[in-house]
Amino acid sequence: MDSHFKKLTKAVGTVLLTYIAIIGGTTSCVSPKTIVYFQGDTTRYYSQEIKDTYVPKIQSSDILSIIVGSLNPEANEVFNTPNQFTTASTNYSSTGGPRVQPLGYLVDIEGNIEIPLIGKLKIAGMTTTQAADTIRFRLHNYLKEPSVIVRNLNFKISVLGEVKFPGVFVIPDEKITLPEVLSLAGDLTIYGNRNNLMIVREENGKREYARIDLTSRDIFNSPYYYLHKNDMIYVEPVKAKMLDTDSRIRTVPLIVTIVGGISTLGILILNLTK
Numbered sequence: 229m230d231s232h233f234k235k236l237t238k239a240v241g242t243v244l245l246t247y248i249a250i251i252g253g254t255t256s257c258v259s260p261k262t263i264v265y266f267q268g269d270t271t272r273y274y275s276q277e278i279k280d281t282y283v284p285k286i287q288s289s290d291i292l293s294i295i296v297g298s299l300n301p302e303a304n305e306v307f308n309t310p311n312q313f314t315t316a317s318t319n320y321s322s323t324g325g326p327r328v329q330p331l332g333y334l335v336d337i338e339g340n341i342e343i344p345l346i347g348k349l350k351i352a353g354m355t356t357t358q359a360a361d362t363i364r365f366r367l368h369n370y371l372k373e374p375s376v377i378v379r380n381l382n383f384k385i386s387v388l389g390e391v392k393f394p395g396v397f398v399i400p401d402e403k404i405t406l407p408e409v410l411s412l413a414g415d416l417t418i419y420g421n422r423n424n425l426m427i428v429r430e431e432n433g434k435r436e437y438a439r440i441d442l443t444s445r446d447i448f449n450s451p452y453y454y455l456h457k458n459d460m461i462y463v464e465p466v467k468a469k470m471l472d473t474d475s476r477i478r479t480v481p482l483i484v485t486i487v488g489g490i491s492t493l494g495i496l497i498l499n500l501t502k
Contacts, residue, residue, distance in 0.1 A: 268445035286352055385460075403454070404455055419465050426464065
């Protein structure tokens with residue numbers, strides 16, 4: 229009986245070692261160099277000159293909130309009516325509610341907006357500050373001491389791929405960096421490829437594809453550090469994830485067989501030791 233018990237114990241040990249080897253083979257180590265952001269000089273203090281930041285310009289299809297104020301509140305309503313049902317900026321993520329189209333002044337295909345009393349006004353190519361100054365100048369004919377605030381309501385960035393919260397993010401202040409948008413998306417997962425992010429940008433009738441390395445400090449000098457309206461960020465998975473997923477799928481039947489074998493051996497041992 230002792231000899232049978234020793235043989236069964238040895239068999240169980242062999243099966244367990246095989247199982248451990250399979251599990252270990254389906255996992256892989258990750259080097260810190262592939263996941264640490266902004267690598268470079270390791271000195272305690274380092275400074276870098278900040279390049280000119282991106283200043284967005286108004287384009288056709290933009291939706292603008294134009295808020296007019298003056299010493300005559302009743303007259304202001306004539307210009308503010310298109311904004312009175314404007315919704316707050318929201319994220320069109322998969323977990324959010326239905327998409328709500330904000331109201332406001334739509335910039336037409338020729339770059340114009342239609343303002344009461346003023347009529348058509350071409351503002352494409354201007355910043356929101358320049359547009360506000362232009363509108364304020366025109367309003368002096370109708371209002372006393374007018375003030376104008378212009379905001380872009382559809383400045384949005386899309387993030388998809390290996391991030392925690394993929395979605396479309398509306399940016400209320402029209403200025404955001406790549407790290408900030410990735411923070412809104414919950415950061416990259418451990419399987420996100422930090423060395424080869426893709427940014428797709430459509431401007432001036434062209435579509436650009438850029439590759440960004442988040443592990444390098446060179447990103448701060450990149451023209452894609454400050455994101456533009458309608459930029460799309462795609463975080464592709466590392467090859468290890470695809471290989472790991474494939475190997476796990478292929479080893480599931482074997483693992484089930486091994487677990488079944490361990491259960492059978494356990495029952496035999498209990499029967500022999502009774």
